[in-house]
Structures are given as C-alpha cells and as structure tokens.
Amino acid sequence: MKTGTNQPAYRPGISRTGQRSTVNRSQRTPAPRGAGWLSRQYRQRPKPLWMVLTADLLLIVLSLLVFALFHHVLPRREKSVGAVSSREAAGAQAVIAVNDKDDDEASEDDGSAVSIDLNSMTSDDVSMGEDYTDEVPAVATEDADAAPSDEGADDSGAEGQDDEDGATVASTAAFSLTDVPGYFGDKFADKFTDGQVIKSKSGYQSENVNITLARYSSDHAVFYVADIYLRDISNLVTAFAKDTFGQGTREWATTICKNINGIIAINGDxxxxxxxGIVIRNGELYRSDKYPDRDVCVLFWDGTMETYGTSAFDAQAAINAGAYQAWNFGPRLLDSDGKAKTKFNSDVGPTNPRTALGYFEPGHYCFVVVDGRQEGSSGLTLKELAALMQELGCVRAYNMDGGNTSVMVAGGTIVNNPSGGGRPTTDIIAIVDN
Amino acid sequence: MLRKIVPHVAIIISGMYLVFFLIDRVNSAMAFINNNITKRLILVLCVISVIEAAYIMREDRQKIRQQEARAAEARRRREEQRAMRDEYNRYIR
Known part of the structure; x- marks a missing residue:
C-alpha cells in the first residue's frame, strides 16, 4: 500500500471514482459470458441446509404421488396371451403335479394349529337381497306332476312329455351329459329345481344353481359362507372390471356383478x-408370468380345483390340461390331505378381512368372506381362516385378496360389511344362472 | 449444473425406495418393489450413482493436483528466496 498519497480510504461498495458499485456483493465468482439465470443461481452463496433437505423431502413426496398415479390410478390395457383351454382337455389335469415341498419356504411361524368350531358360533339372519323373501312361489301343477325322480340321463319318457310341458322337461337332457366334463346335473339333481327360481332370504335355487348363504359370528369375527352347487362349471365365472383386462382398471364389485347378471359374487385376486401373476379367466390365458413366491389356484373345466405352491408353474401346461380359471394371490389354506396348514407363503398372516374360495368336490364350492378391521369383527388370521375352511369340510381352499377389497355381493347388494367401506376391485368370481 | 442436480436425484429416488420397502413389509401384495416402474427407477438410480461417483473421483483428483501444484509452487518460492538470500549474503561479504 502506498503512503503519502491522496487516495481516498477504501470503502466497500464504493469505487475510486465515488460511484456505488453495481456488482452483487454475494457473488463470489463472476458468471461466464452467456450464462443463464439458473447458472448464476448455482454460483451464489449455497442455500441453508434445512432448506435443501426440505426441498428434497417435498420432491420425494411429489415423486411418490407421481409414482402412485402411474402404478395405481392410470389404467393400462394389457394384451392377452390368447391361449384358450377346452372342456375336453380337462381330464388331463393330472399332468400338473402339486409340490408340497413349497411349504418349506413359508413365512416364519411357530406352526401351531388353531381350531374353529362352527357349532359354537352364532348363526345370524342374512338376506341375499331385497327381492329375496321367505315366501316360496306357488308350484304349478304341471311342474308338480312332472317333478321327476329319475331325471338326468334317463330320457325314455322325455320326448313324450316334451310336447305337453316343454318348459319343464326341457331341463331334462335330451341326451346324456354324464360324461361331459364339468356337468354335475346328475350328481346334484336333488339340489336343483325343475325350472322355477326360488329366491329365499338366505338362498337361491334354480335348475342350474343352488346357493345357501349363512352368516356366522364369533367373539372376534363375522363371516359369511355361501354354499354353492352348480349344474355346470360354466355357472361359475369370473369377470374383469369394465370388461377390460389391464392394470389400474377398477370397478365396484356390485357393478361388475350386475353387468354379468351374477347372482352372488366375491372379489378375486x-x-x-x-x-x-398368472391370469386364466373363463378358459382364456391372459397372463402367464407367475407372481413370485405366491401360490396358484386352478379350477379346471371338469370342476376339480387344485392349489399349487411357489415352485415354477407352467401356465400353458395348465391351459393344455383344461384350466378354466386360475388365480395367483394365495396362499393356499389346506394341504394335499385337506388339513389346515399352519405355515403359509404369505406375509399377511395377521388378523385381517379375508376372502376365500373353497372346494368340496366337482360342482360343490363355497365363497367365504370375513369382515375385519372394525368393531365387532377384527378379522381372521390365515391360520384361523384355514381352520375355518377345514371345519366347513373343504378339501381345497385358497385365499383371495383381502383387506378393504373383501366383499360379497348377492342380489345386487353388498352382503357383508367391507372394511373402510370397501373399494373398487379389478375382478370378481361370480355365480350366474345360465 | 448437472453436478448440482445429481445428488438431489439420488436422494429423491433413494427416499422413494425407502418408502417402498416400508410399505412392502406391510403389504407385499401391492407389488411396490417388484413392478416395471420401480425396476426402471433402480436403473436410473444406478446410472445416477455412477455419474455421482465419477464426479466425486474427478473432484478428488483435481484437489490432489491442486495440492501438488501448490506444494510445488511453495517449494519453488522457498528455493527462490533461498537463492536471493545466498546472493545477498555473498554481496555483503
């Protein structure tokens, strides 16, 4: 620094000529020529750390919302694989072996069993819908006279009666259907009517379908059991929301059921x-990629139902073997001997609302829906659900999507009390009277 | 500018995955981890991580070079000063 000069003292912001500096005092380095506003911002003094972290957190939340939009909300159509199974191939279903060793990879559990006693539970009144009353419609005399005790394959007298009462005898097969896979009219002949439809408060009976609905209450769960007999396997159908296969397409189960004229329905997987996740619906293979570590349930055209573990599952082979429906949610609830399992390939073991599909024998199935997450009914654990299915007499049982999705629709209305008011679902399993 | 954005993108994607892991523990049926969107996010996170690592390595190497340059400059100045001192001492004598 020079001494003895008449240079003015240094004052920040004031140039030697006395003019105030226009340079931004916070700038450490001059911006290069042509730099934009954003570049200049990054060359300024760094923002406080709390501001940076808050901005990042807000961006994380925003990104999660965008993800949810694409993952859950926006529907995306998918293309079906297109392979179709045939009823005639159903007899070959034995080619798909069940691997019980998949249980070794089940979630951690102490393996202790639980028991369910239906006799100790309260059986409550339940209504299948407003149209369903206990008044049994009068039976027409023609129908009474024609009430057959030897219907089914026996068509020796059918042709004569056809002329007088075609509506009644038309239900009697003009030819034998006994050997047709998926036809159970002969086996459960006493379950069906001769043409009339009987809608009682707790049931539906027609010439094709017999449904009995019951409501049970235990100390911590309320559940609904629909006992179903079918004349033909085609009376059990599945349906997509908005009749569209794809992700994100959802619709209320009542609407889906109404669109297909379903009598009773539960949510699917x-x-x-x-x-x-394997998707086979009404004989068509839509998706063949197996959902990893999830059990598979297959309903074949001949009416048999089988559940498979987490090992590799060939969907095309299932189609070739006559698979009619397939679900990939799980877990399966009963082992190969029909006993309730105590370890499951699932992480949702705790108490929850549940939906399950049960199988007794070809043509005889049950829908089970358990209310949960509410006062009076907290739900069932997987162990309890498995014990319930065994207690009902099922030999195979499969858990469907639960939680807020668990719903049973009958007579156009929701029969149970879905958790959180329920929610739209992507598919249902329904009984139709064709 | 990319150097400033990359760490924030890594934080955001990592934060999203932490949330996915937590939700997946509660309900794995919703497939928050195993779906096409999160698979692509993992890919982006991997690319971001590689870019960030490259930036860090470059900056480390620049720092080392700068330190070496400064040390060399200091050594040179010390030698110059020593040379000047020696010459001055010789001149005085």
Whole structure:
C-alpha cells in the first residue's frame, strides 16, 4: 500500500471514482459470458441446509404421488396371451403335479394349529337381497306332476312329455351329459329345481344353481359362507372390471356383478394391482408370468380345483390340461390331505378381512368372506381362516385378496360389511344362472 | 449444473425406495418393489450413482493436483528466496 498519497480510504461498495458499485456483493465468482439465470443461481452463496433437505423431502413426496398415479390410478390395457383351454382337455389335469415341498419356504411361524368350531358360533339372519323373501312361489301343477325322480340321463319318457310341458322337461337332457366334463346335473339333481327360481332370504335355487348363504359370528369375527352347487362349471365365472383386462382398471364389485347378471359374487385376486401373476379367466390365458413366491389356484373345466405352491408353474401346461380359471394371490389354506396348514407363503398372516374360495368336490364350492378391521369383527388370521375352511369340510381352499377389497355381493347388494367401506376391485368370481 | 442436480436425484429416488420397502413389509401384495416402474427407477438410480461417483473421483483428483501444484509452487518460492538470500549474503561479504 502506498503512503503519502491522496487516495481516498477504501470503502466497500464504493469505487475510486465515488460511484456505488453495481456488482452483487454475494457473488463470489463472476458468471461466464452467456450464462443463464439458473447458472448464476448455482454460483451464489449455497442455500441453508434445512432448506435443501426440505426441498428434497417435498420432491420425494411429489415423486411418490407421481409414482402412485402411474402404478395405481392410470389404467393400462394389457394384451392377452390368447391361449384358450377346452372342456375336453380337462381330464388331463393330472399332468400338473402339486409340490408340497413349497411349504418349506413359508413365512416364519411357530406352526401351531388353531381350531374353529362352527357349532359354537352364532348363526345370524342374512338376506341375499331385497327381492329375496321367505315366501316360496306357488308350484304349478304341471311342474308338480312332472317333478321327476329319475331325471338326468334317463330320457325314455322325455320326448313324450316334451310336447305337453316343454318348459319343464326341457331341463331334462335330451341326451346324456354324464360324461361331459364339468356337468354335475346328475350328481346334484336333488339340489336343483325343475325350472322355477326360488329366491329365499338366505338362498337361491334354480335348475342350474343352488346357493345357501349363512352368516356366522364369533367373539372376534363375522363371516359369511355361501354354499354353492352348480349344474355346470360354466355357472361359475369370473369377470374383469369394465370388461377390460389391464392394470389400474377398477370397478365396484356390485357393478361388475350386475353387468354379468351374477347372482352372488366375491372379489378375486386383484390381478390388476400387479404387472405379473398368472391370469386364466373363463378358459382364456391372459397372463402367464407367475407372481413370485405366491401360490396358484386352478379350477379346471371338469370342476376339480387344485392349489399349487411357489415352485415354477407352467401356465400353458395348465391351459393344455383344461384350466378354466386360475388365480395367483394365495396362499393356499389346506394341504394335499385337506388339513389346515399352519405355515403359509404369505406375509399377511395377521388378523385381517379375508376372502376365500373353497372346494368340496366337482360342482360343490363355497365363497367365504370375513369382515375385519372394525368393531365387532377384527378379522381372521390365515391360520384361523384355514381352520375355518377345514371345519366347513373343504378339501381345497385358497385365499383371495383381502383387506378393504373383501366383499360379497348377492342380489345386487353388498352382503357383508367391507372394511373402510370397501373399494373398487379389478375382478370378481361370480355365480350366474345360465 | 448437472453436478448440482445429481445428488438431489439420488436422494429423491433413494427416499422413494425407502418408502417402498416400508410399505412392502406391510403389504407385499401391492407389488411396490417388484413392478416395471420401480425396476426402471433402480436403473436410473444406478446410472445416477455412477455419474455421482465419477464426479466425486474427478473432484478428488483435481484437489490432489491442486495440492501438488501448490506444494510445488511453495517449494519453488522457498528455493527462490533461498537463492536471493545466498546472493545477498555473498554481496555483503
């Protein structure tokens, strides 16, 4: 610094000529020529750390919302694989072996069993819908006279009666259907009517379908059991929301059921919430990628139902063997001997609302829906659900999507009390009277 | 500018995955981890991580070079000063 000069003292912001500096005092380095506003911002003094972290957190939340939009909300159509199974191939279903060793990879559990005693539970009144009353419609005399005790394959007298009462005898097969896979009219002949439809408060009976609905209450769960007999396997159908296969397409179960004229329905495996998982519906293979570590349930054209573990599952082979429906949610609840399992390939073991499909024998099935997450009914654990299915007499049972999705629709209305008011689902399993 | 954005993107994607892991523990049926969107996010996170690592390595190497340059400059100045001192001492004598 020079001494003895008449240079003015240094004052920040004031140039030697006395003019105030226009340079931004916070700038450490001059911006290069042509730099934009954003570049200049990054060359300024760094923002406080709390501001940076808050901005990042807000961006994380925003990104999660965008993800949810694409993952859950926006529907995406998918293309079906297109392979179709045939009823005639159903006899070959034995080619798909069940691997019980998959249980070794089940979630951690102490393996202790629980028991369910239906006799100790309260059986409550339940109504299948407003149209359903206990008044049994009068039976027409023609129908009474024609009430057959030897219907079914015996068509020796059918042709004569056809002329007088075609409506009644028309239900009697003009030819034998006994050997047709998936036809159970002969086996359960006493379950069906001769043409009239009987809608009682707790049931539905027609010439094709017999449904009995019951409501049970235990100390911590309320559940609904629909006992179902079918004349033909085609009376059990599945349906997609908005009749569209794809992710993100959801619709209320009541609407889906109404669109297909379903009598009773439960939610399916919510296939639309994932991009993989085997989907076979009404004989068509839509998706063949197995959902990893999840059991598979297959209903064949001949009416048999089988559940498979987490090992590799060939969907095309299932189609070739006559698979009619297949779900990939799980877990399966009963082992190969029909006994309730105590370890499951699932992480949702705790108490929850549940939906399950049960199988007794070809043509005889049951829908089970358990209310949960509410006062009076907290739900069932998987162990308890498995014990319940065994207690009902099922030999195979499969858990469907539960939680808020668990719903049973009958007579156009929701029969149970879904958790959180329920929610739209991507698919249902329904009984139709064709 | 990319150097400033990359760490924030890594934080955001990592934060999203932490949330996915927590939700997946509660309800794995919703497939928050195993779906096409999160698979692509993992890919982006891997690319971001590689870019960030490259930036860090470059900056480390630049720092080392700068330190070496400064040390060399200091050594040179010390030698110059020593040379000047020696010459001055010789001149005085």
């Amino acid at each position: 919510y296939y639309g919430g994932r991009s993989d």
